[in-house]
Amino acid sequence: MLEEDLQVAKKKLLEEEAIVHAELADLGFTEDGKVDIHLDEGFADAAQTTSERARVLSLAEGLQQRLEDVQAALVRIEAGTYGKCEGCGNNIPPERLEAIPAAKLCITCKSKIKR
Numbered sequence: 001m002l003e004e005d006l007q008v009a010k011k012k013l014l015e016e017e018a019i020v021h022a023e024l025a026d027l028g029f030t031e032d033g034k035v036d037i038h039l040d041e042g043f044a045d046a047a048q049t050t051s052e053r054a055r056v057l058s059l060a061e062g063l064q065q066r067l068e069d070v071q072a073a074l075v076r077i078e079a080g081t082y083g084k085c086e087g088c089g090n091n092i093p094p095e096r097l098e099a100i101p102a103a104k105l106c107i108t109c110k111s112k113i114k115r
């Protein structure tokens with residue numbers, strides 16, 4: 001990849017990282033990944049509190065996955081392997097990287113993996 005394209009990707013990834021960090025913080029997660037959810041203790045309805053907690057945890061799980069992907073992409077930029085598919089080793093199409101800067105698989109490999 002061109003150096004300038006890498007810089008653009010890096011900037012996007014850092015922005016994404018900051019956004020995800022902020023969203024996690026909003027949910028009550030600290031930067032080192034510790035859970036510190038403060039739910040309203042005045043909640044009389046325990047069931048509602050439990051479902052709220054489950055909702056927050058599943059949201060946070062998605063965010064943490066995004067964060068991992070973004071941080072892994074930043075590592076690949078430093079390592080010089082950014083933009084290569086981890087499945088087949090081919091270059092990931094630039095338009096895919098533009099849409100999803102943290103993409104680590106080409107569309108073909110992605111479609112083979114279910115998670």
Ligand SMILES: [Zn+2]
Nearest residue numbers: 085088106109
């Ligand atoms: Zn691939």
